Amino acid sequence: MKRLSSYLFFLLITIAVGQGAAFGQQGGYKSQEVAESDGIPVLIKHLPDWEAVRGRASLTNSIEEIRKEFGSPEVLNGFDLNGGAEAAFASYPEGKLLLIEFPTPQGSSAADAAIQARIGATPNVVYRRIGNYNALVFDATEPANANLLLDKISYGKTVQWLGEDPFLLQKFERYIANTGRDVAISTVLFILGIFATAILLGVGSGYAYFRFREQQRSHRTAFSDAGGLTRLNLDDLSD
Numbered sequence: 001m002k003r004l005s006s007y008l009f010f011l012l013i014t015i016a017v018g019q020g021a022a023f024g025q026q027g028g029y030k031s032q033e034v035a036e037s038d039g040i041p042v043l044i045k046h047l048p049d050w051e052a053v054r055g056r057a058s059l060t061n062s063i064e065e066i067r068k069e070f071g072s073p074e075v076l077n078g079f080d081l082n083g084g085a086e087a088a089f090a091s092y093p094e095g096k097l098l099l100i101e102f103p104t105p106q107g108s109s110a111a112d113a114a115i116q117a118r119i120g121a122t123p124n125v126v127y128r129r130i131g132n133y134n135a136l137v138f139d140a141t142e143p144a145n146a147n148l149l150l151d152k153i154s155y156g157k158t159v160q161w162l163g164e165d166p167f168l169l170q171k172f173e174r175y176i177a178n179t180g181r182d183v184a185i186s187t188v189l190f191i192l193g194i195f196a197t198a199i200l201l202g203v204g205s206g207y208a209y210f211r212f213r214e215q216q217r218s219h220r221t222a223f224s225d226a227g228g229l230t231r232l233n234l235d236d237l238s239d
Helices: 002-024 063-070 105-121 143-151 168-218
Strands: 058-060 086-092 095-101 126-130 133-138
Touching: 058 063, 063 086, 063 095, 095 143, 105 126, 105 133, 126 143, 133 143
Parallel strands: none
Antiparallel strands: 058 086, 086 095, 095 133, 126 133
16 A cells, blocks of 8 residues: 555656646756746746736747747847847737746846837737736737736846946936926925915905904994094095
């Protein structure tokens, strides 16, 4: 009985490892980053609902294979998968998803510029850059549904520079500009608020004082210093 249990245990382990290897190496390509728990490529796991499409998902580092798979669209002609980039693709009801990962922000940015310049020449394509991912949905008859599919993709890695950040000066300038703008807007709003408050307080105080003086005047006794003589009633204080 113990032998049978051991045999079944090792059989399950072998099957799991074999499945992981199948995902880690497809078409002769072995992924550079696989999950330690099951050996499945991380890029495959970042596909939307990956467990449902894992059986029909493919992984490659060849742009020629991608162009062959998607019919050589113009949108894929401006970049290449060099320097460790890889891609995964699978079919969904919303369209055929292509998820490309570049190892550096520069590679993803260059591919983004190339895709943006050519996306108009390929109909029914919805595109979005997500971190170092460049995600495209082909044959997307409903762009809204394709965007909902792209919403399910998240780039969980943190991009860090090994040396000094080359964009540090631009970030600092952007911070100064945004801070200056916010301070200027806050100052203008504060001054306008003070003016509005002063005007309202002035009008309210003036009206209250006017009503108070009118009330006092209504209770005063009429007085005339004409001494019984005829006079013009210019001040409307006597009959």
